[in-house]
Amino acid sequence: MSMVHQQSERRRSITIGISGGSGAVYAVRLLELLPRFYECIDVVLSPSARVVFRQELDMEAPESGLWQLPGMSKEEGEQVVVWEPNNYDAPFASGSNCAEQMVILPCSMSTVASIAHGVEQNLMHHAAGVTLKERKDLILVPRETPLSAIHLRNLTTLAEHGVAIIPAMPGFYGGQKTFDDLINFVLQKIFNRLRLDVRLSKKWGDRQTQNSE
Numbered sequence: 303m304s305m306v307h308q309q310s311e312r313r314r315s316i317t318i319g320i321s322g323g324s325g326a327v328y329a330v331r332l333l334e335l336l337p338r339f340y341e342c343i344d345v346v347l348s349p350s351a352r353v354v355f356r357q358e359l360d361m362e363a364p365e366s367g368l369w370q371l372p373g374m375s376k377e378e379g380e381q382v383v384v385w386e387p388n389n390y391d392a393p394f395a396s397g398s399n400c401a402e403q404m405v406i407l408p409c410s411m412s413t414v415a416s417i418a419h420g421v422e423q424n425l426m427h428h429a430a431g432v433t434l435k436e437r438k439d440l441i442l443v444p445r446e447t448p449l450s451a452i453h454l455r456n457l458t459t460l461a462e463h464g465v466a467i468i469p470a471m472p473g474f475y476g477g478q479k480t481f482d483d484l485i486n487f488v489l490q491k492i493f494n495r496l497r498l499d500v501r502l503s504k505k506w507g508d509r510q511t512q513n514s515e
């Protein structure tokens with residue numbers, strides 16, 4: 303199941319952070335879909351994220367500039383702009399020009415800790431802090447297991463400040479069978495939180511309807 307429509311009225315921009323948690327594939331799949339919904343997708347990757355891209359996807363993520371991912375047209379690739387993690391000229395570094403929504407996926411426990419404690423070690427942490435202070439939408443997709451009490455406290459701190467915590471923790475109740483199904487399950491949760499009308503994964507009611515047929 304996959305229903306992704308090109309939006310005729312696209313939103314202006316979204317900020318995407320990619321840190322060094324496992325699951326670089328989530329970031330790739332999300333980025334490939336976003337140009338249909340946003341005119342500009344600003345991306346910042348941590349140096350560790352670039353290592354994970356090599357390790358998990360055998361892919362070299364750009365340090366800066368335009369980024370045409372495998373599933374993108376040339377035009378879509380021109381909507382995706384990568385900013386170096388120490389470049390505070392990025393528009394989303396300031397509350398005067400930050401996007402309405404920011405997603406960090408995967409989100410490492412190190413980045414969770416930095417944001418939870420206001421320790422802005424790079425552009426990604428800073429942008430998350432700006433998103434919080436401006437009371438815009440911040441969505442984190444943490445990936446770690448097991449979680450220590452320190453991880454849980456940091457995640458709780460962020461949840462208490464209105465951050466959406468969507469763990470990279472796919473469910474199996476919708477008949478998921480393939481690797482793509484599991485990725486889509488997590489992406490669906492992100493799209494729901496972004497309030498975008500995208501259907502990548504069955505809803506619970508869909509399954510019940512199917513069973514009763």
Ligand SMILES: Cc1cc2nc3c(=O)[nH]c(=O)nc-3n(C[C@H](O)[C@H](O)[C@H](O)COP(=O)(O)O)c2cc1C
Binds near residue numbers: 412414445
């Ligand atoms: C292949 C690979 C996978 C990793 N997976 C995770 C992970 O799932 N969760 C996590 O918190 N850290 C993970 N790490 C460790 C982080 O990359 C490391 O803590 C790093 O300092 C995070 O920095 P960043 O938050 O600036 O990206 C992984 C590292 C590598 C090389």
